[in-house]
Amino acid sequence: xxxSLQWRxxxxxxxxxxxxxxxxxxxxxxxxxDAWRTADRSLLVAAVFSALLTYTFRAWRWGYLLxxxxxxxxxxxxxxxxVGFFTGLVIPRAGEIVRPxxxxxxxxxxxxxxxxxxxxxxxxxxITVLLLLSLYLYVLPAxxxxxxxxxxxxxxxxxxxxxxxxxxxxxxxxxxxxHAERAMAVVDRVLALLPAWLGKPLGAMARSxxxxxxxxxxxxxxxxxxxxxxxxxxxxxxxxIHLTNLAFGLDLPYHxxxxxxxxxxxxxxxxxxxxxxGFHWFYRLALTQVYGVGDExxxxxxxxxxxxxxxxxxxxxxxxxxxxxxxxxxxAEMTENGxxxxxxxxxxxx
Numbered sequence: 001x002x003x004s005l006q007w008r009x010x011x012x013x014x015x016x017x018x019x020x021x022x023x024x025x026x027x028x029x030x031x032x033x034d035a036w037r038t039a040d041r042s043l044l045v046a047a048v049f050s051a052l053l054t055y056t057f058r059a060w061r062w063g064y065l066l067x068x069x070x071x072x073x074x075x076x077x078x079x080x081x082x083v084g085f086f087t088g089l090v091i092p093r094a095g096e097i098v099r100p101x102x103x104x105x106x107x108x109x110x111x112x113x114x115x116x117x118x119x120x121x122x123x124x125x126x127i128t129v130l131l132l133l134s135l136y137l138y139v140l141p142a143x144x145x146x147x148x149x150x151x152x153x154x155x156x157x158x159x160x161x162x163x164x165x166x167x168x169x170x171x172x173x174x175x176x177x178x179h180a181e182r183a184m185a186v187v188d189r190v191l192a193l194l195p196a197w198l199g200k201p202l203g204a205m206a207r208s209x210x211x212x213x214x215x216x217x218x219x220x221x222x223x224x225x226x227x228x229x230x231x232x233x234x235x236x237x238x239x240x241i242h243l244t245n246l247a248f249g250l251d252l253p254y255h256x257x258x259x260x261x262x263x264x265x266x267x268x269x270x271x272x273x274x275x276x277x278g279f280h281w282f283y284r285l286a287l288t289q290v291y292g293v294g295d296e297x298x299x300x301x302x303x304x305x306x307x308x309x310x311x312x313x314x315x316x317x318x319x320x321x322x323x324x325x326x327x328x329x330x331x332a333e334m335t336e337n338g339x340x341x342x343x344x345x346x347x348x349x350x
Contacts, residue, residue: 012092012272019270019277023284028296035248035300043247044308050239052312055081057236058121061229062099064222065117068214070107077103079320086317087331089310092271094335101334102324112206116213123170128230129265130163132238136258143256145292155262174216183210237261237309244305248297250287260286279306 059077066072080102084095100114137156176183187206215226238257245252260283267282268275283302287293293301321327 008271009091009273015270016272016274016277019272019281023277023280023299023302026295027299031294031296032300035297036304038249039300039304040247043243044304047240047243047247047305047308048311050236050243051309053236054233054240054309055085055312055316057229057233061226061233062117062121064226064229065120065215066103066109066114067222068218069113069117070103070109072103072107076106079324082313082316083320083324083326085313086321087326087328089274089313089317090328091332091335092273094331097334098326098331116210117215120173120213120215123166123173124226124230125233126162126166126265127170128227128234129261130166132234132258133262134163136255140255140258143253143291147290147292151289155259173213176210176213178217234261240309241305244301244308245287247304248301250291250293250297250301252291256291259290274310275306 056078059074059081062081063072063074063077066077080099083102084099086095087098088095096115096118100111100118103109104111104114133155191206215222238254238261241257241260242252242254245256263282263286264279267278267280270278272278280299280302283305284295284298287298287301288295
């Protein structure tokens with residue numbers, strides 16, 4: 001592990017500690033212990049199974065995103081998905097490199113092309129979250145006890161801005177793929193200003209990235225299937241949150257998770273190891289500031305939801321990491337220098 005990565009991980013750890021300090025501030029520890037002691041264990045177990053469904057749906061959808069490039073069997077997709085999220089818990093953003101690498105090395109597929117599918121996946125996720133948030137804000141009835149005020153107004157404005165940006169980026173990517181030759185002519189002129197040893201591989205990566213966006217030209221039925229799978233992904237995430245909330249006695253309707261998910265999307269974007277701190281603080285913020293939940297109950301639910309939603313990744317990740325021939329040392333190296341994205345990975349069969 002290089003010194004720069006060590007510094008980044010250390011900075012992420014310190015940031016996580018700071019957020020945890022905010023998260024745990026002002027608690028009555030006796031009430032917190034009571035909240036955990038009285039939680040419904042059967043509902044918490046059900047939350048774990050809902051989390052497992054999330055990664056199953058993610059793998060299934062990823063296969064559809066990759067379909068125009070290569071047909072990848074589900075077992076390979078599930079293993080790569082779990083290992084990607086597992087390594088990302090330790091080294092932030094590692095999964096965005098590990099997942100394309102694990103699929104590409106078993107198929108006639110460039111890593112940068114597979115990486116394009118991850119970018120699309122992130123955009124589709126964001127658009128789906130914004131659609132669910134819009135349903136919550138403008139269509140579905142507000143839960144009893146929901147507070148109004150500046151926070152909700154800010155959330156509405158922010159959702160519109162992020163949604164417009166996401167759709168614009170999706171359109172840009174689609175145009176980049178459809179008009180790849182014209183776009184690459186512009187890219188080549190820019191890269192010509194760089195030394196050949198740098199410009200040539202960057203140009204090759206840009207071309208294979210454009211190829212990886214091929215799903216954007218898939219038939220309408222295929223694209224609708226991807227959208228439906230995206231809703232299944234986020235419905236199962238909402239299921240984990242809802243079951244956890246019920247376990248701690250929070251009588252909130254299922255669609256309240258659409259708003260909580262929007263908060264968590266901001267929290268998990270903070271680059272801390274294991275999403276520690278950001279996930280917790282934004283979960284507590286949503287419950288206490290929007291629904292008036294007590295601090296101790298909100299903290300207990302946040303900790304439980306974080307642990308249970310990651311439990312399937314931790315269990316299967318330990319198994320699949322060695323099976324894929326990876327170590328955290330190799331993952332750290334790949335994340336640091338991006339070596340996985342250079343050129344074609346030899347096919348090994350699937």
